[in-house]
Structure formats: structure tokens, C-alpha cells
Amino acid sequence: MPKYDLSFDAVKERIIQRIKEKYPDRVNDFTESNIGTVFIEAVAFAIDTLGFYINQLENELFFDRAKQRRSVVSLARLIGYSPKRRKPAEGTVTFYLDSPWEKDIPIPKGTRLEANGIYYETENPVTLQAGKKEVSVRAVQRGLQTLIFTARGEFYESFEVRDKRLYSVKVYVDGEEYSETDNLVLNEKNAFKIEETPQSYIITVVNPPKGANVLIEVYLTEGSKGNILSGKLTRIVDAITDIDGDIVPIKVRNDFPFSGGKDEESIEEIKRNAIVRLRTNERAVTGWDYENLARVLVEGVKHAVAVSPEPGVVDLYIATKNENGNPVAADETLKAKVDEVLRKRKALTDKVNIKDVQFIPVNVHAKVKAYTGYNYEEIREAAIKLLKNYFNSLTPGQAFRLSDVYRLIDGIEGVDYCNILTPSQDVEPEERYRLLVLGEVNVEVS
Numbered sequence: 001m002p003k004y005d006l007s008f009d010a011v012k013e014r015i016i017q018r019i020k021e022k023y024p025d026r027v028n029d030f031t032e033s034n035i036g037t038v039f040i041e042a043v044a045f046a047i048d049t050l051g052f053y054i055n056q057l058e059n060e061l062f063f064d065r066a067k068q069r070r071s072v073v074s075l076a077r078l079i080g081y082s083p084k085r086r087k088p089a090e091g092t093v094t095f096y097l098d099s100p101w102e103k104d105i106p107i108p109k110g111t112r113l114e115a116n117g118i119y120y121e122t123e124n125p126v127t128l129q130a131g132k133k134e135v136s137v138r139a140v141q142r143g144l145q146t147l148i149f150t151a152r153g154e155f156y157e158s159f160e161v162r163d164k165r166l167y168s169v170k171v172y173v174d175g176e177e178y179s180e181t182d183n184l185v186l187n188e189k190n191a192f193k194i195e196e197t198p199q200s201y202i203i204t205v206v207n208p209p210k211g212a213n214v215l216i217e218v219y220l221t222e223g224s225k226g227n228i229l230s231g232k233l234t235r236i237v238d239a240i241t242d243i244d245g246d247i248v249p250i251k252v253r254n255d256f257p258f259s260g261g262k263d264e265e266s267i268e269e270i271k272r273n274a275i276v277r278l279r280t281n282e283r284a285v286t287g288w289d290y291e292n293l294a295r296v297l298v299e300g301v302k303h304a305v306a307v308s309p310e311p312g313v314v315d316l317y318i319a320t321k322n323e324n325g326n327p328v329a330a331d332e333t334l335k336a337k338v339d340e341v342l343r344k345r346k347a348l349t350d351k352v353n354i355k356d357v358q359f360i361p362v363n364v365h366a367k368v369k370a371y372t373g374y375n376y377e378e379i380r381e382a383a384i385k386l387l388k389n390y391f392n393s394l395t396p397g398q399a400f401r402l403s404d405v406y407r408l409i410d411g412i413e414g415v416d417y418c419n420i421l422t423p424s425q426d427v428e429p430e431e432r433y434r435l436l437v438l439g440e441v442n443v444e445v446s
Contacts, residue, residue, distance in 0.1 A: 006051030012044040063271060070198030072267050081274035082182070082195050086167040088219075089141040089226030089261030091323065093122070093233060093254050095240075096134035103242040104130050105250065107137065112237035113252055118222050119143055120233065120258075128250070139233075139254075141226030141261060142167070145218040153210025156184060162200040164264070165220040169194055169201075172215040173208045196264075226261035230254055259323045284346040290316050297341050300334050302327060303357050305396045305433040312349055316342070317396065317433035319357035325392055327435060329356045357396055360429060361439030365422040366409065368445045374414030376445040382412050383443045397432035 005011075019027050019040075030037055060071035073083060095107055105128040113120040118141060126137040149159050151173070161169075171178040171192045181191045184206055192205045208214055233254040240250050265273065273296050284290045287306035294304040294316060303319040318338060320330045330338075335354045342352050364387055370379050386408045394400070402420055409418040427436060 006047055006054075008041075008044050008048040011047045012040055015040050015044060063274070067267070069267055072270050073196050073198055076270050076274045077195060077197075079274060081270075082193075083265040083270045084273075085194070085196070085201075086165065086221050086223040086264050087260060087262040088167060088221035088223075089228070089258040090123075091139060091228075091233075091254055091258035092136050092256055093120075093139045093252050094134050094136045095126075095128055095236075095250050095252050097128070097248070097250055098133075100131045100133055101128070101242060101248060102130055103244060103246075104128070105240060105242045105248050107135070107240060111240065113139060113233055114235045114237050115228055115233040118226055118228075119237065120226070139258075141221055141258065143220045145220060147216045147218060149214040149216070151205075151208035151210060151212040151214050153208070155207050157205050157208055157214075159203045159205070159214065159216060160200050161203060161216070161218050163218065163220060164200070165222065166194075166201045166218055167221045167223075168219040169203060170217040170219075171203065171205060172217075173205065174212045178205060221261065223263040224261045226258060228254070228258045230257050233258070257324070259325060284314075284342055284350075287314065290314055290342065290346075290352070293341065293345060294318060294338050298334070298338050301330070301338065303396050303435060305357065307431075307433060313351050313353070314346075315353045315355055315433075317355045317357045319359075319396075319435065321392075326388075327357070327359070327392065327437060329359075330354075355433075358431070358434045359437045360427075360434050362391070362400055362427055362436050363422055363439040363441070364405070364420070365442045366405075366418055366420050366444070368409060368418045368443060369416040370414050370445055371416055379412055379414050380443045380445045383409050383415075383418075383445075384441055386412070387441055387443075388438055391436065391438040394436050396435040397429050398436070399429065400427040400436050402426055 059065040063075045066072045107126050109125045111122045120139045120141045123138045128135040178190050178192050195202045290306040291304040294301050300320045302321045305317045307315045319327045322328045
């Protein structure tokens with residue numbers, strides 16, 4: 001019997017066998033009712049339990065087998081990878097009045113709003129002008145926590161934030177703002193780094209003077225919980241007054257959903273992205289390196305496809321997504337960020353061209369037969385929503401499969417069957433950098 005088998009039955013059998021070999025004439029009663037058997041089983045149970053926990057602890061020591069977030073985060077830090085933090089949901093809100101007001105109404109930056117116990121705030125100041133009934137402004141789901149410390153004078157001085165909702169930080173040392181960095185070694189001053197630990201976040205500041213006032217503004221977010229549907233944000237927390245200080249009966253609404261809110265990286269995402277970072281050592285060598293570095297290191301890149309039309313030349317096709325989660329072309333700012341990241345990591349002789357993923361619209365025309373008693377319009381809306389989600393899940397080069405669409409629509413409650421008229425067959429992109437997107441959609445329900 002293998003020595004490493006620490007199960008209850010295996011341990012009990014080995015103990016009994018050992019007793020028989022060591023004391024053959026003194027102990028020979030191993031019935032269940034014997035008190036000696038009770039002690040043997042107690043020992044076997046204890047070893048079985050200890051063996052289980054030892055095996056679990058052993059798994060947590062290895063990156064590929066670890067299952068607890070605290071273990072995965074700690075192991076990722078050993079290879080220099082900091083898991084991605086939460087992202088706040090963003091959207092547009094409209095402040096409005098039932099009747100025009102005779103004076104200007106300034107709405108300050110940071111005006112707090114609330115929906116279902118989750119708080120939002122305006123990103124910029126805006127004014128509802130006299131005689132107007134409404135004005136719109138961007139808002140973000142977040143809260144602010146301010147921490148004040150006195151520096152001890154250590155070269156790398158760390159401060160702990162025990163709130164895992166952290167997504168962004170501003171650090172001021174004696175009133176001077178410091179910049180966030182991924183590599184403290186390359187920054188001798190005016191820099192800080194954020195690292196996740198199992199229970200908190202550690203803010204490490206470079207060389208703050210002894211006795212200096214260190215003010216840390218911690219921005220907190222609920223992540224994906226902040227993504228809300230249109231019409232859900234209706235409460236203003238802060239009182240709003242006009243230019244004379246009179247309180248105004250102003251209201252708020254969101255005509256469009258809030259989107260973009262994400263939770264911190266999952267365990268599997270940490271494992272995958274940390275291995276990508278370690279494997280390439282943040283160097284762009286293969287096309288796979290270019291694609292993953294763009295997606296992992298540049299916020300906002302949803303799709304990235306690298307193609308080499310000739311030796312020494314890399315065409316990197318990228319796309320981002322809008323507030324509704326639909327893929328869209330990247331703007332020049334995002335392209336510049338990708339170019340900057342890759343310029344530091346590519347071979348000197350390589351030439352990189354940042355291009356747009358080519359969008360190929362696919363028109364869909366479907367006829368759906370519904371069971372009697374079901375709301376046709378609800379079925380139609382459900383089918384269109386599933387189609388949008390299906391296309392948003394596609395990656396560049398991935399084919400449109402009729403079988404997938406039939407399966408999705410047939411699964412809607414109340415649907416008897418459906419018939420896809422257009423397209424009449426699967427659609428295969430001719431190139432890897434072409435992305436199929438939903439074109440005109442027509443769903444008839446009868």
C-alpha cells in the first residue's frame with residue numbers, strides 16, 4: 001500500500017497490520033466492539049483529517065493549483081504582478097425641473113446621487129441656466145475616503161487601506177501630488193505603487209520626508225453592482241441651490257444605462273494574466289505577445305489581433321467598446337496609449353502599425369412562432385437582446401453559427417420554433433482581424 005495514502009481506511013488497515021506484526025501474541029482482537037479498535041479508528045480519523053488539510057495547504061503553494069484568492073494574490077505578487085482592481089460604472093444623468101427656474105442653478109462636481117443603496121457622483125460641474133428645464137452631465141459610481149498619516153522617513157514607506165472596494169488612489173505628501181507607478185525601482189521620488197494583499201491594499205510611497213503629512217484619497221466603487229438600467233437613478237443626496245442660495249426642487253434621472261463597472265480580477269483571470277506577464281517578461285516578441293500586452297496593459301482595449309504582413313512589420317488591429325458594451329473603433333488617444341506601451345517592449349527593428357479592427361455587419365431576419373398566451377413584443381425584445389449579446393461575445397475571426405442563434409431563440413420562454421431567413425448559412429470572416437457585428441435586425445413574432 002502506498003505510504004502517501006492517508007485515507008481513513010488505509011491508515012486503519014496499516015495500524016492493524018503493524019500491531020499484528022509487532023505484537024502477534026498480545027493483541028489479536030480487532031472486532032468493532034473492542035476498545036482497542038475504537039482508539040485505532042480515532043487515530044485513523046485524526047490522520048485522515050490532517051492529511052486532507054495538508055493536501056489543501058500544499059495545493060495553495062502552487063500557482064496552477066491554488067484555489068483561495070489570498071494564495072493566488074500572494075503568489076502573483078512574487079512574480080511582480082498586481083491583480084487588476086475594480087472599475088466604476090459610468091453614465092449620463094439629467095437634472096431637470098417640472099417648471100423653469102428664474103435663476104441659474106450651479107450643480108457642483110461631486111454632487112451625490114443614489115440608486116438602490118449605491119452612490120454615484122457627478123464628474124464635472126454644470127449649470128442649469130435660468131429659464132431652462134434640464135441639463136445633462138456625466139456621473140460615476142464611487143465614494144471617497146480620506147486617510148491622513150505622518151511619514152516615518154523610510155525610503156519605501158507603506159500605508160494600508162483595509163477596504164477591498166478600492167479602485168483608484170491619489171497621494172499628497174505635504175500638499176504635493178505623487179504619481180502612481182508599476183515599478184518603484186525606476187522612480188526615486190514623487191511616486192507610489194498600489195499592491196493587493198489578501199485582506200487589503202498596500203500603498204507604498206517613495207521616500208516621503210520624515211514627519212511629512214501624507215494624505216491619501218481612496219476612491220471606492222461597488223464594481224459591477226453599479227451597472228444599472230435606465231430610469232433607476234432618481235434620488236439626489238445633496239441639496240442643490242440656485243446662485244442666491246435658495247434650495248431648488250430639482251430632480252434627476254438616467255435615460256441610459258450605467259455600464260463599465262467591473263469587479264476585481266477573478267482567480268482564473270489573475271492566473272492567466274500573471275502567466276502572460278511572466279511568460280513575455282513584458283516583451284513583445286510574437287504576435288500573441290503583442291495581442292496580450294495590448295489587452296492586459298492598456299485599459300479600454302477589448303480586441304487585439306496582430307498580423308505580420310512582412311518580416312519586421314506588425315499590424316495590430318484593435319477595438320474598444322462603448323457604454324452599452326458594443327465593439328467600436330478605438331479613438332486616437334487609445335491608439336496612442338497602445339503605441340506607447342508597445343514601443344517600450346518591442347524589438348528595436350520591429351515596426352508596429354496600430355489599425356482598426358474591420359467591422360463586418362451581419363443583417364439578421366428571423367421569424368418566430370410563439371405559443372398562445374405569450375406577449376409577442378416581450379418575446380421579440382428578448383430575441384433582439386440575445387442577438388446583441390451573441391454578437392458582442394464574438395471575437396475577431398470568429399464565425400457566426402446559425403445553430404447558435406437557433407439554440408438561443410428557441411430557448412426563450414414562449415417560443416415554439418424560429419426560422420432564420422437571413423443569413424441563410426454560417427458566416428466566416430475572411431481575415432482574423434475582421435469582426436462580425438450585428439447589422440440590421442428584424443424579428444417577426446406571430
